[in-house]
Amino acid sequence: MNPSGTVPTDLLANYDPGGFFDELFGGPGSPSEHTSAIRGRLSSFDFADLQRRAKDAERELYNLGITFLVYSDQDAVDRILPFDVIPRVISAREWAAVEAGVVQRVTALNMFLHDIYHDQKILKDGVIPADLVLGNHNFRPQMIGLDVPFNTYVHIMGVDLVRDGQGIFRVLEDNARVPSGVSYVVENRHMMMRAFPDLVSDIGIRPVDNYGVKLLEAMSEVAPADIQDPQVVLLSPGSYNSAYFEHIFLAREMGVPLVEGRDLVVKDDRVYMKTTNGLARVDSIYRRIDDAFLDPLAFRPDSQLGVPGIMEAYRKGNVTLANAIGTGVADDKAVYCYVPRMIKYYLDQDAIIPNVETNICREPDGLSYTLDHLHELVVKPVGEAGGYGITIGPRATKAELDDCRAKLLADPSNYISQPMIPLSVCPTLVEDGIEPRHVDLRPFAITGRNTWVLPGGLSRVALRKGTLIVNSSQGGGSKDTWVLE
């Protein structure tokens, strides 16, 4: 309701994407055809009704326990990922390109991982600097020479995409270790079907609820070769992990036991789970625990979450871990810059989804371009995580830019630079109407023998006006993502 207390008859009448590419309306001068039916239905909603349904939906998410844990001083509190009821819609044609691009990227990353843990041709050919890979703290020497079924290392991959001012999808980041968020994709859809049957009906939305079936299929495919009916389990750090809901969700969707480290034992280099009737063999493990905590004998000796001896069982080929050990080197920020060249090198193709244009400062051209355009670029150190040490050129002071320049000159190979991306927006329900908010997209790919991409993915939305940060810790929420048939 607007301040005067009247209800606008057309909810989207005054909507203005503010010059950004819009997920429902398209770009300036190129209105989206595929969303016209959905826009029509949305416009005719009563605002109070929309607000009420949104509130009910969030309460239901909370009651159902579709939550993550946030730790405060004393207590662990359940929080829902704020849910926006206005869907983000992707046309069949757009999706075909995203899907092909994700498959291509996963394929190249798997070939890359196989290569660096075997012949290291890509390093010998000088396509990627060897020290970037071999000196990376996520490179696991234990994996050298080890063969994994179908040469699949990254069984579950999440690719963070953004859409720029022209509506072109670009890869912002790869998640090749333990990507999370897929449970929200499925639950958001269920929520929309319950709360908005009138919006969903007859639109022709590709379903997302066979993710668990696909995952189990892949997990069974990659089990050690001699096993007929492999026992798959999901290994969780436990109920105090913030993503525990997702672990339950996935175990349930796959119909497999959810176990913690203490439920598993290794005997004679084989992995077993404890049951009420003694030990039972385990063949394939979807682990939601980082490499470092997986086996106190092989990695961090202080880990309470892991299974002593599991790495040796893995090396002997008696159990499959998904994702494989040592995939962290593939989603490293510095390695990211080289993924398009990786795709060219292994597949002799151009990247279907481009990276965000990145200048690699260890290369002379990249460095000089960065130095010349410092005031319009975002400069990121490659070794740091969590946004640490980033200089945002357009918002930096003269002194900060000078400081940045000095650091770049002193140690260029520690830096990359990227232009500021004007992230696309999507109509979003706010306090007093519908306004544009920035969104990103994380599609999920499952790889066993082949790669399958879940149609859609997690659309995260920056609920605070003007902000580009979609992370849940920074006031981000999520939307249902519709891929049209």
Added chain:
Amino acid sequence: MARYMERAENLARILDVHETFSRDTRGAKNWMSIIQLNADEKRFAARYDSATAQNVVNFYVLDTQNPTSIVSAIRSARENARTLRPLISTEMWTQINVFYNRLLALGPSDIAPHNLTRLCNMVKEACQAHTGITEGTFYRDQGWYFYQLGKYLERADQTTRLLDIKYHTLLPFSDDVGSALDVSQWNAVLRSAAGYHAFRRVYPRGMTPAAVAGFMLYNESFPRSVTTCVRQIDGLLVRLKSRYILKGGSVAMERIDEIQAALHSRPVEDVIKGGLHEYLDWLQLHLNTVTQEISKAFFGAVPAEAMAEQ
């Protein structure tokens, strides 16, 4: 989980009954007996000055620092349910989750005397809804058997405690035997176990301490009698072992046999003569051993409290 739900339901019933029926000659209520029932004397004294109605009710309903309060029991049930979420039904989880949040939202006015019955009813009904949802939705695998085992072990234990403490507090007033006050006290005992009308059906005319104790210990049809609970535990263990061809659990079954033998061999008058308290003590000890043996046999050497997880 089942144990905590059972505990909360019993506690709500006891508080409600106490408020309504349990008065001494001056019309005052002896709230201390509830504290004794739960063996919480020390814990209570550490946090409150006196056993006033307000203090005791607060201690047992809202006090999150008291592990035996209703809110703590449901929090524990919810924590168990969280761990067991892959095994229990979504509807079970949702109901516990909503129930817990309702309890957290309660304030001092909700436990004021005139609201206490309403509150106790809410808790009882939520626990009973849990039982119904579980019956209707919980997949019948091993987890179901362990859930039921936990429930009946807790229920049997609660009945022995209720009997023990009431019998104890009533003994000093043996002069009153047969008086109106005495009858109302036994009345309260039966109502605390939801057994008043069932008892009346069996004993339409009289109400003697021995009859009440006998009913709560031995009645074959009363769902909260020790005999009924132990018979259920026995049956559950037998079916669990045969259906899933489980190797462990023989020791637990032997202990159950011993309890059953003890329950069948002595008429209640003998038991009372020989000391009801000692007899109940023995029962509690043996029930606890059964819990531990089940944990050891099927879950490795976990502490007794871990059975509550089922």
